[in-house]
Amino acid sequence: MYSQKPLTPKFNRARNWTRDETKILLAELERIVAENPEDRREVMLRAHPTFEQTASVLREHGFVRDGQGCMIRWRNLLRVYKQQRAASDSQDPSVLQNYPYANEIESIYRFPPEGISSSYHIHGDSGSPGPDGSQSGHSRTWTQANGSAYETPARKRQREMHQLSDQIERMDQKLDQANDVISQLSDVIRSLEDRVARSEEALKQSEATLESINTTIGEKDAKRDELEKQLMVTVQALSQVIAAKKAEQQ
Numbered sequence: 001m002y003s004q005k006p007l008t009p010k011f012n013r014a015r016n017w018t019r020d021e022t023k024i025l026l027a028e029l030e031r032i033v034a035e036n037p038e039d040r041r042e043v044m045l046r047a048h049p050t051f052e053q054t055a056s057v058l059r060e061h062g063f064v065r066d067g068q069g070c071m072i073r074w075r076n077l078l079r080v081y082k083q084q085r086a087a088s089d090s091q092d093p094s095v096l097q098n099y100p101y102a103n104e105i106e107s108i109y110r111f112p113p114e115g116i117s118s119s120y121h122i123h124g125d126s127g128s129p130g131p132d133g134s135q136s137g138h139s140r141t142w143t144q145a146n147g148s149a150y151e152t153p154a155r156k157r158q159r160e161m162h163q164l165s166d167q168i169e170r171m172d173q174k175l176d177q178a179n180d181v182i183s184q185l186s187d188v189i190r191s192l193e194d195r196v197a198r199s200e201e202a203l204k205q206s207e208a209t210l211e212s213i214n215t216t217i218g219e220k221d222a223k224r225d226e227l228e229k230q231l232m233v234t235v236q237a238l239s240q241v242i243a244a245k246k247a248e249q250q
Contacts, residue, residue, distance in 0.1 A: 017073055018063075019100070021058060021063045021065070022073070022077070022101060023104070024057065024058055024061055024063070025054055025058065025070060025073060025074065026101060026104040026108065027104070028057045029045065029050070029054060029108050030107055032044060032050055032053065032054070033045065033108055045074070045108075048067055048068075048071065049067075051067040051070040051071040051074070052066075052067035052070075054067070054070045055067045055069070055070045058070070077101055077105065078105065080099065081099060081101065081105050084096045084098075084099045084102070085102075
C-alpha cells in the first residue's frame with residue numbers, strides 16, 4: 001500500500017498529483033462508469049458523489065484527497081487529453097504518445113468524449129505501442145475499434161431527436177394523405193347530395209303532375225257521368241213521345 005503523510009485541508013487540492021494517485025483515480029472512475037449504463041456515463045463523470053467515492057478509495061491507499069480535488073484533477077486530465085488528441089489528429093500523430101494517461105481515459109469512455117469526433121484515430125493504433133506493448137501496423141478510428149454501437153449521450157440524444165423528427169414528418173405526410181382522401185370523399189358526398197336533391201325535386205314535380213292528371217281525369221269522369229244522365233233523360237223523353245204517337249195512330 002502506498003503511504004503518504006496527510007496534509008492539512010488547505011493543501012489537499014493544491015499539492016501536485018503523483019502518477020500513482022492519478023492511476024488510482026482513473027482506475028476507480030473506470031470501475032464506477034462501467035457499473036452504469038452508457039447514457040449515464042457523462043452524468044457520473046460530472047457528479048460530486050462519484051469523486052467523493054474516488055477520494056475515499058484514494059484515502060484507503062494512503063493518499064489524502066477530497067472530492068473537489070479529484071474532480072478538478074479529472075477535468076484537467078480530460079482537458080489536456082483533448083488538446084493532445086486534437087494536436088495529434090491535426091498535426092503530429094506522435095503528440096499523444098507522450099501523454100501518459102491517454103489509454104486510461106479512452107478505457108473509461110469506450111467512446112469519444114464529448115467534443116471529439118468518433119472518426120479520430122485511437123491512441124496506440126497509429127503505429128504507436130498499444131496497451132499490451134504491441135505495435136499496430138494500421139490506423140483505426142474509434143468507431144472501427146469499439147463498434148458503431150458506442151456513442152456519446154449527446155450524440156445519442158441528437159440521433160433520437162432526428163428519429164423523432166423523421167417519425168413526426170412521416171406522420172404529417174400520412175395526415176396530409178388522409179386529409180386529401182377525406183377531401184375527395186367530401187366532394188363525392190356533396191355530389192351525391194346534389195343528385196339526391198335534384199331527384200327529390202323531380203319526384204315532387206312528377207307527383208304534382210300526376211295529381212293534376214288525376215284531377216283532370218276526375219273532372220272528365222264527372223262530366224261524362226253528367227252527360228250520361230242527360231242522355232238517359234233525353235232517351236226516356238223520346239221513348240214517351242214515340243209511345244204517345246203510336247197510341248194516337250191506333
